[in-house]
Amino acid sequence: MAEPIIQIRNVTKRFGKVAAVDNVSLEIMAGEFFVLLGPSGCGKTTLLRMIAGFELPTEGEILIDGQDMAGIPPNKRPVNMVFQSYAVFPHMTVADNVAYGLKIAGVGRGEREERVREALQLVSLAGFEDRKPDQMSGGQRQRVALARSLVMKPKVLLLDEPLSALDAKLRAQMQFELSELQDHVGITFVTVTHDQDEALSMAGRIAVMNKGEVAQMATPSDLYEYPANRFVADFVGSVNLFEGKLTLDEPDRAAVDCAGLGKVYLNHGVTGPHGADVWIALRPEKIYLHVPGDGKAIRAAAQDAPDDHNLARGVIKGMSYLGDITLFEIQLDNGAKIRVSRPNLSRRDQEDFTWDDRVSMHWRADSPVVLLS
């Protein structure tokens, strides 16, 4: 296991009476691509700025590479930051921007030019040395900001919403490039984003933040498949949530009776008190859609669930065709609404169902997640 490069211990930051960051403790490992994910105002940027030194914790301590950062100003910390606005110096050429930190560090001219050249090559900006920032696109300016930070060989690179100002195509491309770059240089990346796709595609580990607290910290797939609470389940991806009561809880199986969704069966135990109020989280893509009456197919797919479990019926009330998938909004017979997504595996799949069709749905016994909070 790698060593932690950043240790955040019981850090709280208050602005007036509001706690922007509330007693957060987490460790970021050396060489990791770590993402702080959360809605705006959740405290993720404040946490990042405390690591950089632009904000000071009200309580708690931050250690970088084992050294307590209390009292150490931003210009003395072994971290560099890529700002949301990129903050490329507009009155300097690209080469001068990238050389800025090296010049201050007193790196000699020869080595400086060599390192600037390397850094620009790393971000595919070789040949842009003499350009001014206002002659470049947003994506290129961001690469300048990246090169300017990477050239300093920091222990940790902090990125504040690095892709938020780029258009969708470029963003998808930069997600790959950033992951690749991080792999290549081996520097720890800590990124702040509100975009769950961005977080899932780039991160090694994600900390989801809500109202100043860490709601869950996990790998992208664990976060998506095993959310710890309703906030995470709802914020990462889309989800159907139903309130219910735990009626059966054994080591290898459990059942929840939901007023909205009916009887839900799980092929694993839940460590919750019997009769407790719980929530069932069910992802739209984990629900199979059928023409009603096709009982054999349903039983075959939901083979491991007892009769009358993991099964619902309703009417299609909304449909949106997104190309790769079609999203359905279905009103269940008891009035509750559920979202189901269906991959368009062949070209005419979207014609299978339409508005006001009666449908039945089932899901596997390992698909629902039982949430206690």
Added chain:
Amino acid sequence: MALQDWKQHKRPFAAIASGPLLWLFLFFLVPMTIVWLYSFGQNSGPADINITGTLDNYKRATEWLYLSIFGKSLAVAALVTLICLVIGFPVAMAITFAPEKWRPWLLVAIMLPFWTNLLIRTYALMMLMGSNGYANQGLGAMWEGASWLKTMVGLQPLEAWTPVQLLYNNFAVVLGLVYVHLPFMVLPLYSALDRLDKSLIEASLDLGAGHLKTLFTIVVPLAGPGIMAGVMITLIPALGAYLTPDLMGGTDSQMIANVIERQFKRANDWPFGAALSFLLIYAMFILVALQSLRGDRTKTGER
């Protein structure tokens, strides 16, 4: 109706513009032209001026006596501008980085002097600086304190306090002009610094620069246009200052505006006064032209 493009709405544009244009024509252009014509004339009686097309007035205006006063006015104005810049820049920085709640009040504090008549402000300053004013009283009290301290340690007391001459000299003129023109410098500087992306400053700190280094390599260059605007807006009125040197200056601290005033009033030599006036206007034109030329060059340099 949108008026963004005047070419598509010539009639309403003309209707709106004609009033101010007429005003400018009648009360600015016409009198200026008359004065300009006077500068090529000569007195033919106590109240009559013959416009003969002579250049004698300009010849006289470029004599050493007047050129030296021009030069001195320029030097005083430049010194005043420099002092305003040195004082005004930190003030503008402080307002920019003050908590958001305070900023409007700080700006009001800067503009407050404009709500008072210049004459009253100048007299108030003179009362402070008179030989029996608060400034001298304060200095006198400190002098006596020092004298008392000396007697306490057994030394001879200092000789009696004689008030310092703070008024009616060049020092008073510079101080008075700085006092009057400081807001003109602070406001454009503030607007330039306020527009500055604060993350540029953070980026510089993040890359290892100290605060002073950041100030001189990032903040000052990027506030350049604001600094130039502040310099021009301070330099030009300071160059033509009349009231401050007249009231606070001594016999050796008259500026060009005071000389011009004397020609129009006491000397009753309007043609010569007009020539001096226009030389001053030409000097200001040159300053403005130099500045816009510089602005153009930096702009094309960046493109």
